[in-house]
Structure formats: C-alpha cells, structure tokens
Amino acid sequence: MYALVTFIAGALMIFGGTVPYIPQYLEIQSSGNAEGFSTYVCLTLLVANTLRIMFWFGHPFETPLLIQSFMMNATMLAMVYVCVTVRNKSEIVANK
Template sequence: MGNVLGIVTGIGMACGPPLIYVDQAWSIIQKKDSTGFSMDVCAVLIFSNIMRCVFWLGSRFELALLMQSILLILAMLVLLFILLKYRKPASSSAKQSRRPLNFWMWPVYGQYIEFLAAFIVVLCTSYIILGGYSWYIDTLGFIALGLESQLPTPQAISNYHRKSCYGLRSSTLAG
C-alpha cells in the first residue's frame, strides 16, 4: 500500500505543476488573445528547470522532481508557442523594449528555440568542465532555485504596467 501511495504521490508531483498552465493555455486559445500573461513566466520556468535538470546530473534528487522539470519545460514551450501565436501586434505608440537585443521579446518561435539550444549547450559544456566541483553543482542548484522563486515577479510587473490582470487565469494564480 505504501508503495502505491508513493507512486501516486510521485505522479502528482511530476504532473501537477505543468497541468496548472493547461487552463491558462486553453483560455488563450479560446479568446485568441494572449494579452495578460507574461511570456517572462515561461522564461523563468524554462531556464530554472533546464538548470535543475543539469543540477540533477551532479546531485541526484527524487526522480519525480526531475520528471516535473522535464514536463514543465515541455509545457512552457507549448505555452510559449500559444502566446506567440495569439500575441496582439504592438501598436506604433507602444513602448519599444528596453531589453538588450530585445531579449525574450523575439517575434518568431524559432528564435526562442535557438536561444534555448545555445543555453543548453553552454550549461552542458560548463557541466563537463566544472561538474566535478561541488561548488559548481551547488551554485547551479542555488541559481535554479533562486530563479524559480522569482516566478511571480514578471507577471506582477506586467500587470502593473498594464494596470490590469486581464487575461491571467485565477487558476494559474492559485497554482
């Protein structure tokens, strides 16, 4: 009985967080409008979970949490695709991005994939070079956790700039 409970709990830990964003994605698809959900939330979750996967190579943790990271990355890639597909065109009076190289504001999904591929190559290369050092593994885990702890920040900033919570599902907020 205890083993079955452990399996069910592990499946819940792995699948629960990615499923939070299904309602958000469905809402965007139904309205054909991604206004209100910050693409930076996807960035935070993708970066932190890629780092957590590399951290797992050096400091094994529960397999359910590794699966959660992989599923969150996949869910955020799908949500990012949906966000880009239903993004409203910027008006000519809209503020231009002040980010260097328009970081994470690119118009084409392929640019996000290319950047993430480069990010993974850099992380894996640094792991090959520095993976034997515990300080590197610890730092990688610390950065991944610290980044993920900032998850509400991009959405809060987006809501503040727009002076609205329109488009953000309460189920996503609750999750």
C-alpha cells in the same frame, strides 16, 4: 500500500505543476488574446527547470522531480508557442 502512496505522490509531483496551465493555455488559444499572460513567467520557469536538470547530473535526486522538470519545460514551451502564435495573428490583423 506504501508503493501505491509513493506512486500517487510521485504522479502528483510530476503533474501538479503543469495542470494549472491547461485552462490558461485553452483560454489563450480559444480567445485569441494573450494579454494577461507574461512570457517572463515562462522564461523564469524554463531557466529554473533547465538548471535543475543540469544539477541532476552532478547530484542525482528523486526521479519524479527530474521528470517534473522535463514536464514543466514542455509546458512552458507550449505556453510560449501559443502566446507567440496568438500575438503574431493579432499583429498581422492589426497591420492590414
């Protein structure tokens, strides 16, 4: 029972931070509008999670938190990609 609770808690820690960005990603992609999303959020989270990964090499902490940092970096890179892609398409259309 303890192992199951530990596994579920670890999974929630890993994916809990990334799940809220899924609807936002899908909305930006489907609507073609990234106006309400600030890429500064992505920058802040990329820096924070990269620092946490680097800190792990000096003082190792729980593995789920390390995996969460990698997942958040991947999520933020995906958000930056969709924002840049959508904004570039809208600028190209506006310039024509």
